[in-house]
Amino acid sequence: MADGAYPTLCHELYDEILKKLEMKDDPKLRFASRGTTQEALHEPNLKRVFESLLEPGKTAVQQFGMTESELVDRVNKRKLHDFFAVLIFASCPSGAARKCIINLVANDTWPVMSTRRRKIGSLPAEREDLEELFGEYAAADKFALTQWIFCPVVIRKRTEVRVDDKGHWRLPYLAEKSLRSGSFGDVFEVKIAKGHFFNPKNETANMVDIKLARKDYIMNTLFDAKEEREIMDKIFNTPSECENILENYGSLAIGKTYSLFMPLAICDLREYLLIDRPNDISEKKRMLRSAVGLARGLDFLHTGLQTRELEQLVCYHMDLKPSNILVFHDEAARDSEQKIWKLSDFGMSRVKVRHRDRDVGGERDFNSWFRQRPKTKDPSLSATVNKRGDGTYLAPESAFTGAAMRTDSDVWSLGCIISVLFSYLDGGKEKVLQYSEKRGGHPDSGDYDRFFVIPKIFGPARIHPEIRRWHRRLARRAGDRSPSEGAAVKYMLDFLEAEVLKVDQSKRCSAKKVQEMLANTSERYEELTGGEPHTAPFMPSILDLLGRRPRVHLPDNNQVESWSLGPDEGFKGCKISSDGAFVVYWSDTKISLYTWESLSRVEGNAAIKAASEYPLNRSDGVIWKSLSLTHRYVVATSTGPDSHCYIFDLWEGTITGPSLANGRYTVTLPSQPEIIAISPDSQTLAAVLRGGAAERQPGYLFLAPLSRAKIQAGRPGRKWGWKAFLPSPAMDVIQLLFSSNDDLYLVVRPNPTARSRQHAIRIVYVHLPTKRLKTLHVESQDLGSGFTGRLLPTVAPFRQNPSKCALIARGNQLYIQNLMAIDTPVRKDIKHYRVVKLMIGSNDQRMYALARATASSILLLVEMTVPRSNDDDISVRELAQLPGLSEDDHFTEKVLDGNNNNNSHDSHNATHNTSDANNANTINDNNNGSGDSDDDATDDRDNSGYVLIAALANRNTRAIYKVALGFL
Structure with missing residues (x-):
């Protein structure tokens, strides 16, 4: 053969191979699908290659010991087409090609092993082995860089394929289209080239290009995924199967990216419910059949999974929502329009292995395996995320700190989906969106679109009040279309409220029961004829036009x-x-924080438990001394010479609810604090500090910005805040409270060793912007002779006029004064009642008090008018009795009468209490905070007002009371 024949042939074959490559126009993506090299290097071309490498005057037998035909047979048997295609495409020199023929084809020994005991001839080849084969670096380098085109990945059905990310692997995708993004991965539609989806079970590959869905995860490199992959295998390789569980078509791991392959769906249920289509009776029947299958699939996850060793598996889906339910054509159904719904996306699932009713394996969650991607907000019905990251379809326990998410958490989510489904059956996309707006727009929703609400004022979570109203409306509208359809809708929706959408997990039924009820409902629909009108005339009632039912007055025992x-x-x-x-x-x-979460976990009359706690672990006898609280912070001080102040940012590092576990900073105050308070906007810390070692030495008022607490904690000794001199010892200040962000009150008890005027109680008002102080002396001779503990007043600043305050002394003597004006003070006796605690309503028009009638020991909540002058009378109205409490108990109270917000006055921000409380008993009176009321009236409570009371009773009672002030 003439010199130059081999390079010329390589150029010709390069062009022929290039034309057969997939994605050939992109050098970074081009690849040779399976069979490409066999087509390009058929027998005549292989013979031409061998002939081009013959030295002048030699035959193939003389040079290689075999004829050209024998060499071709060896290449076919040893499947070396890909290897020779790389040689040609990389334009490796003729010397390297000859060595390949001698060592890999003409050599009778097979397989050929390198000195490193690796097989030579398969792809991808190691560079060191190539250098050994070719005897030169340049040829090895060209080959190593080109070989990736000819060894693209092959997806193996129900098998994990792992490839080393050090190479430049080519993926067998002919096309790729983004479908959606989730919390842990992105979903794509991919077209896989023929021959690259292989089924090891029957050793067949796709004969034509195939479209699949691929979900890409980012693996967490800090976590060993081996155990989690084994669990995933158990889910998808269980001996029994369910058609409503999305099949696993295999997985691919390349470096930090992990991809799952699945059948390609028509769409997900979220998209399906947002597409307008004819909503006739036949379509409703199809959708209900699909919903029955969905419930069947969830029950299979909960009860039908087994390992190959016949151990029972339980899978908690944990993120059941319409976007994780995929819609397919049901090929097995007689009705060509019938769809089948399949559960997908197990990225947040947990799995437990059970054996004879006891757990063998612990729970495994996949989200520790994968890195969570930034969440995206979906404005439609299936918002995975809305305010602070809570899911629309997640159960109430998902908002608990350290929640116990179980199978019944999935059942709640299923119930929410069914509720939305019936909205679609009623009016299509429009009704679905209206329902979402109703949930998210309700005053108690806090801008969350969820199926439960967390009360703004202390109380348990409850089913969203809009759910019951919406369900009644759906049943009524269905009844207007057809009495039979109305009965079917009411049958299913009543069941959801009674056994599925329950805040108490223990009261929810199983997925199996939901499947049975859906099947019964579907059978009722099957009896409906297609001729029944879809849109019968509907005449809204006055209540529908108003959008609400009339409010009702609750009896006292519900107040x-x-x-x-x-x-x-x-x-x-x-x-x-x-x-x-x-x-x-x-x-x-110890500090114990009680939230709605505490109440939502209560069953019956059981005692509530703290949602979060923080122990003071000190061995030197240091204890908590004073504490203050707002919607954002808990600030606490301890005893001892170090003047430590602990600041807890309740919302730092949490999306579920307030917690003492995160955001704690310890700062040092200038001297030992006696009492502290926080401004209503959580911006300012106020503290009364000791002036020196001597107890009777005058103290200081200290003010500092809480926003700098974190900086101050990292820089001990740095100046922080300012101090103002007080004429009294710090220990004599018994109350410290903000009336607004700029106004502060101190209540100073009299010096028991002093005489005359010094025997008076002093109310000190401080206007913080101007640092002006004004003192009101409540002298003993003005309020009765003699000095007793009853002279210590209960003080309540007004809301709209922060420099004005009211106080009650000796139980029945009201004193109202504007400390920054020359107004005549109001002094009135309250007849027939003795007041223990006083509160001012948000509009300054009403006073509320904890009091008792003169001749009774029963503690009451009463409402009183505010006298504007000494000529006005005070009218008193009893609102509620407070069982188990007496006037000698220690209280913290707050009135929330519809106009409160996070900047409202905290009338009990700090009360100096030096007495310890006794042991506690359980209160059984009116303890209905943990259950779900079936009375619609309980869901129609508005924000007209509550009084919240936390009590430390001397008779061993530790209790929280919530009293409704009234209803519209």
Whole structure:
């Protein structure tokens, strides 16, 4: 053969191979699909290659020991087409090609092994082995860089394929289209080239290009995924199968990216419910059949999974929502329009292995395997994420700290989906969107689109009040179309409310029961004829036009809710947040935070438990001394010479609810604090500090910005805030409270060793912007002779006029004064009642008090008018009795009468309490905070007002009371 024949042939074959490559126009993506090299290097071309490499005057037998035909047979048997295609496409020199023929084809030994005991001849080849084969670096380098085109990945059905990310692997995708993004991965539609989807079970590959869905995850490199992959195999390789579980078509791991392959769906259920289509009776029947299958699939996850060793598996889906339910054509159904719904996306699932009713393996969650991607907000019905990341379809326990998510959490989500489905059956896309707007727009929703609400004021989570109203409306509208359809809709929706959408997990039924009820409902629909009108005339009632039912007055026994805190924990103080959302109790060594989560976990009359706790782990006898609380912070001080102040940012590092576990900073105050308070906007810390070692030495008022607490904690000794001199010892300040962000009150008890005027109680008002102080002296001779403990007043600043305050002394003497004006003070006796605690309504038009009638020991909540002058009378109206409490008990109270917000006045921000409380008993009176009421009236409570009371009773009672002030 003439010199130059081989390079010329390589150029010709390069062009022929290039034309056969997939994605040939992109050098980074081009690849040779399976069979490409056999087509390009057929027998005549292979013979031409061998002939081009012959030295002048030699035959193939003389040079290689075999004829050209024998060499071709060896290449076919040893499947070396890909290897020679790389040689040609990389334009490796003729010397390297000859060595390949001698060592890989003409050599009788097979397989050929390198000195590193690796097989030579298969792809991809190691560079060191190529250098050994070719005897030169340049040829090995060209080959190594080109070979990736000829060894693209092959997806193996139900098998994990792992490839080393060090190489430049080519993926067998002819086309790729993004479908959607989820919390843990992105979903694509991919077209896989023929021959690259292989089924090991029957050793066949796709004969034509195939479209699949691929979901890409980003693996967490800090976590060993081996155990999690084994669990995933157990889910998808269980001996029994369910057609409503999306099949696993295999997986591919390349470096940090992990891809799952699945059948390609028509769309997901979210998209399906947002597409307008004829909503006739036949379509409703199809959708109900699909819903029955969905419930069957969930029951299979909960009860039907087994390992190959016949151990029972339980899978909690944990993220069941319309976008994770895929819609396919049901090829097995007689009705060509019938769809089948399949559960997908197990990226947040947990799996447990059971054996004879006991757990063998612990729960495994896949989200520790994969890195969570940034969540995207979906404005439609299936918003995975809305405010602070809570899911629309997640169960109430998902908002608990350290929640116990179980199979019944999936059942809640299924119930929500069914509720949305019936909205679609009623009016298509429009009704689905209206329903979402109703949920998210309700005053109690807090801008969350969820099927439960967390009360703004301390109380348990409950089913969203809009759900029942919406369900009644759906049943009524269905009845207007057809009495039979109305009965079927009511049958299913009533069941959802009674056994599925229950805040208490233990009261929810199984997925199997939901499947049975859906099947019954579907059978009722099958009896409906297609000729029944879809849109019968519908005449809305006045209540529909108004969008609400009339409010009702609740009986007295429903006006007071109470919750016991259970056994004695030695509590010595309690506080209520500025927005009334949660309560803190503290003992000498522990702070306990109670939230809606505490109440939602209560069953029956059981005592509530703290949602979060923080122990003071000190061995030097240091204990908690004073504490203050707003909607954002808990600030606590301890005893001892170090003047430590602990600041807890309740919302830092959490999306579920307030917690003492994160966001704690410890700062040092200039001297030992006696009492502290926080401004309503959570911006300013106020503290009364000791002036020196001597107890009777005058103290200081200290003010500092809480926003700098974190910086101050990292820079001990740095100046922080400012101090103002007080004429009294710090220990004499018994109350410190903000009336607004700029106005502060101190209540100073009299010096028991002093005489005359010094025997008076002083109310000190401070206007923070100007640092002006004004003192009101409440002298003993003005309010009765003699000095007793009853002279210590209950003080309540007005909301709209922060420099004006009201106080009650000796139980029945009201004193109202504007400390920054020359107004004549109001002094009135309250007849027939003795007041224990006083509160001012948000509009300054009403006063509320904890009081008792003169001749009774029963503690009451009363409402009183505000006298504008000494000529006005005070009218008193009893609102509710407070069982189990007396006037000698220690209270923290807050009125929330419809106009409160996070900047509202915290009338009990700090009360100096030095007495310890006794042991606690459980309160059984009116303890209905944990159940779900079937009375619609309980869901129609508005924000007309509540009084929240946290009590430390001397008779061993630790309880929280919530009293409704009234209803429209």
